[in-house]
């Protein structure tokens with residue numbers, strides 16, 4: 192049921208073009224919460240893709256279930272050890 196990282200990249204174009212179902216979008220967003228490497232990649236990707244950034248911002252969680260899940264995952268992320276700071 193969970194998407195793999197490869198599936199996230201496969202879904203990226205469809206996500207941009209609005210072709211994903213509600214459930215696919217939810218899984219896509221959940222993966223980003225659970226997978227910092229993908230979240231970082233998509234953040235960098237979105238920097239060069241205004242459409243993608245807007246799609247993320249304009250896609251609100253449709254159900255309270257989604258909100259509860261995100262709150263749960265946010266708490267887990269907060270409890271996770273901090274990422275190493277970048278050294279120049």
Ligand SMILES: [Zn+2]
Nearest residue numbers: 195196226229
């Ligand atoms: Zn991933």
